[in-house]
Amino acid sequence: MSRTSRLVVPLRAVLAAVLVALLATQVVVLPAVFARMAEQTPELAGLRWPLLALTVVVLACVEVVVVCSWRLLTMVHEDRIFSTQALGWVDTILGSVAVAWLLVALAGVLVVAAAGPTGVAALLLVVVLVGAAVGLLMVVMRALLVQATTLRTDLDGVI
Template sequence: MSRTSRLVVPLRVVLAAVLGALLATQVAVLPAVFAHMADQTPELAALRWPLLALTVVVLACVEVVVVCAWRLLTMVHEDRIFSDRSLRWVDVILGSVAVAWLLVLVAALLVAAAVGPTGVAAVLLVVVLVGAAVGLLMVVLRALLVQATTLRTDLDGVI
């Protein structure tokens, strides 16, 4: 058993925990947080429901990434990662990151338009920048996967 295969189970445990935490956050935590925000910051009260909806969809995008990572881990475990099927899962991850990035950008613009440059708007701007970095990193990793898949296919053809 390779070192990579030994890491699959612990990674799946972490991914399952992340998925559970995200679902609990969507159902229980976020509605309470946005209700509190509306009570404490009246100028943002009108944004309570739009921001809640945006946040729930952003977390759903993260959940899609977790499921795709689970599938990619399965492919690693079965030594089938260097295939066109894995590229489809990576493409879904890229799409989810792009959608989440756009929604966070919209949320940042809504908050900035409602109350101006505040701490919340600054945090959202940082999240937008981190999301852009994650998206660009995924593009680079996808290109590396394409290159490795091509090399593996060529090597299999020679052998």
């Protein structure tokens, strides 16, 4: 059994735990957090529902990334990762990251417009920067997958 095959089960367990945690956060934690925010920060009370909706959608984008990662992990385990089918999953990840990035940037603009530069706005700026880095990293990883897929196809043609 290869090292990659031994990692599949623990990685799937982590992905499943992340998915469950994200769902619980969307359903239980976020409504309570935004209700408390509205009570403690009256200037942001009007943003309670729009920020809650944006946050739920951003977490849904993360859930899409988790599901796509699970699928890509399955393709690695089955030695089918170097295929055009894998590119579709990577493209879906890229799309999800882009949507989440735009929504977090929008949330930052809403917070700054409502309350000025606050700690929440600073945190959102950090999330936007991290999201940009993740998105750019995924673009590079996609380019590497395209290159590896081409090389694998060429090698299969020679053999």
